[in-house]
Amino acid sequence: MTVLWQNVVFGALIGGLYGLAAVGLSLVFGVLNMLNVAHGELLMLGGYAAFWLFTLFGVDPFVSILPSAAALFVVGLVLYRVLFERLASAPGETKLKNSILIGFGVSLVLQTLALIAWTADERAVTTAAAGAVLPLGGAVVPVVRLGALIVAFLALGGLHLFLRRARFGRAIRATADDPGAASLVGIPVGTVFAVAFGLGSALAGVAGALVSTTDAVSPAIGLSWTLKALIVVVLGGVGHVFGTFVAGVLLGVAESVSGFFLGNAYREVMGLVLFLVVLSVRPQGLFARE
Amino acid sequence: MPGSAAPLLQVAALSKAFGGLLAVDDLSFTIDPGEVLGLLGPNGSGKTTTFGLVAGALRPDRGDILFAGRPVTRWPASRRAAVGIARTFQLIRVFLSLTALENVLVACLYGRGRARSPARARADACALLEQVGMAHKRDARARDLTLGERRRLEIARALATRPRLLLLDEPVAGLTATEVDAAVALFRGIRAEGVAIALVEHNVRAVRALCDRVVVLHAGRKIAQGTPEDVFAHAAVVAAYLGRR
Numbered sequence: 119m120t121v122l123w124q125n126v127v128f129g130a131l132i133g134g135l136y137g138l139a140a141v142g143l144s145l146v147f148g149v150l151n152m153l154n155v156a157h158g159e160l161l162m163l164g165g166y167a168a169f170w171l172f173t174l175f176g177v178d179p180f181v182s183i184l185p186s187a188a189a190l191f192v193v194g195l196v197l198y199r200v201l202f203e204r205l206a207s208a209p210g211e212t213k214l215k216n217s218i219l220i221g222f223g224v225s226l227v228l229q230t231l232a233l234i235a236w237t238a239d240e241r242a243v244t245t246a247a248a249g250a251v252l253p254l255g256g257a258v259v260p261v262v263r264l265g266a267l268i269v270a271f272l273a274l275g276g277l278h279l280f281l282r283r284a285r286f287g288r289a290i291r292a293t294a295d296d297p298g299a300a301s302l303v304g305i306p307v308g309t310v311f312a313v314a315f316g317l318g319s320a321l322a323g324v325a326g327a328l329v330s331t332t333d334a335v336s337p338a339i340g341l342s343w344t345l346k347a348l349i350v351v352v353l354g355g356v357g358h359v360f361g362t363f364v365a366g367v368l369l370g371v372a373e374s375v376s377g378f379f380l381g382n383a384y385r386e387v388m389g390l391v392l393f394l395v396v397l398s399v400r401p402q403g404l405f406a407r408e
Numbered sequence: 409m410p411g412s413a414a415p416l417l418q419v420a421a422l423s424k425a426f427g428g429l430l431a432v433d434d435l436s437f438t439i440d441p442g443e444v445l446g447l448l449g450p451n452g453s454g455k456t457t458t459f460g461l462v463a464g465a466l467r468p469d470r471g472d473i474l475f476a477g478r479p480v481t482r483w484p485a486s487r488r489a490a491v492g493i494a495r496t497f498q499l500i501r502v503f504l505s506l507t508a509l510e511n512v513l514v515a516c517l518y519g520r521g522r523a524r525s526p527a528r529a530r531a532d533a534c535a536l537l538e539q540v541g542m543a544h545k546r547d548a549r550a551r552d553l554t555l556g557e558r559r560r561l562e563i564a565r566a567l568a569t570r571p572r573l574l575l576l577d578e579p580v581a582g583l584t585a586t587e588v589d590a591a592v593a594l595f596r597g598i599r600a601e602g603v604a605i606a607l608v609e610h611n612v613r614a615v616r617a618l619c620d621r622v623v624v625l626h627a628g629r630k631i632a633q634g635t636p637e638d639v640f641a642h643a644a645v646v647a648a649y650l651g652r653r
Contacts, residue, residue: 285517285526288506288510288513288514288517289514289517289518291503291505291506291510292503292506292510292511292514294505295503295504295505295506296501296503298465298485298501299497299501299502299503300503300514301485301486301489302463302485302486302489302494302495302569303489303514303515303518303519303565303568303569304486304489304490304515304518304519304520304522304569305514305518306518307486357505
């Protein structure tokens with residue numbers, strides 16, 4: 119029983135990061151109707167940013183979140199302006215398909231660049247709090263993972279408030295609903311697109327910095343994170359920040375529990391099974407209103 | 409520029425073809441500041457295409473569009489909106505996931521004559537919702553509003569950009585008789601503030617009540633124009649073209 123509970127706790131902790139990774143992907147998809155399959159590679163870059171800031175300057179990864187987010191925001195803006203922007207006015211289907219192709223290209227390039235720059239070694243950050251745990255109903259909660267979950271939650275809360283309350287946040291939501299009508303009321307739709315892409319990338323940067331505290335960072339981790347994020351987006355439905363976060367936690371728990379009952383080999387399988395079931399039974403996502 | 413009172417909108421020899429079909433054929437008309445012009449004609453006669461050309465959603469093959477004396481023929485829709493051409497759509501396009509207030513607020517924050525402060529924008533948006541009779545629904549999401557409410561919301565959003573010319577595409581279609589009367593009163597109020605209106609509408613009662621002048625289109629060509637009385641009296645030829653029977 120305790121072991122099962124421990125698995126649930128661990129699943130929930132890792133799932134928070136799935137949720138965070140997914141919200142960035144979902145934001146870009148919801149606003150631009152583009153699927154950035156290089157999202158996981160952006161997360162990987164965020165992980166390396168935190169790793170090197172820690173290794174070279176001793177900066178705690180929880181502090182590195184900010185520079186990592188800022189750096190990835192810029193990377194996202196540049197990627198958008200150089201590669202994705204030309205798709206912005208294409209019809210929906212073409213835009214989606216071509217963005218996936220471009221994203222694949224970007225992910226291969228980023229992986230290779232990371233491999234050349236930083237080798238294939240798995241990196242991890244071992245902070246002062248690395249071994250510390252808190253008890254929780256018979257299970258133990260690693261402090262660092264709990265911290266990562268809390269930061270993920272706070273980041274999403276901030277995003278939620280920004281989208282709901284801020285002037286530019288409202289412009290982003292209006293553009294997501296109808297870019298044509300948004301442009302007619304004076305919203306600078308081109309800027310909104312670029313900033314939304316940058317924000318999605320910045321969230322990948324935050325997620326990457328958090329991942330570096332708990333899991334390995336290597337040039338190859340991107341695809342697996344993109345897949346997790348995709349599954350979570352499908353589970354949660356597009357356009358619901360907290361729905362996506364909860365879906366992330368659910369996926370984490372489902373993976374962890376199925377790993378416990380069926381063996382670790384089935385962890386990933388469970389996620390994909392959930393993905394297929396939800397896609398066929400409730401394609402709008404678990405938390406969408408309609 | 410003819411006369412002292414220059415027209416607000418001048419459409420000259422406008423043509424637009426889709427494939428082999430001439431949707432708008434050598435069309436010319438003007439709208440004066442503060443005037444309400446009706447565009448009439450059966451379905452497929454080119455009314456909505458004309459709107460698209462004036463608003464900038466479509467590019468004409470030939471002809472010119474002058475707004476306040478400036479040639480805007482090559483301008484994109486957003487730039488025309490920025491100088492004061494606002495429109496509503498036949499199929500309503502409000503921001504469904506935003507609340508009624510937010511729909512108008514974004515237009516107050518970003519549109520022509522944008523508000524100087526968030527508080528001011530909010531006050532403006534509330535006043536506009538009040539004007540279109542939607543104050544009680546301000547915190548409802550647009551997706552939860554009825555068709556008539558969405559239409560009024562779309563009009564409030566268009567007004568928030570402080571237009572000088574408002575293009576209304578079938579604004580009373582699908583409304584009940586009471587709602588039509590309310591809409592007519594609303595448009596009169598908008599016009600009283602000096603906003604010119606171009607109206608595509610099949611509802612004869614609304615056209616009679618509102619329009620100073622009407623232009624009748626058939627197969628993309630202008631076949632009649634004048635006051636609503638003149639045009640509606642214009643015997644069977646014209647009557648045949650007046651909308652859905």
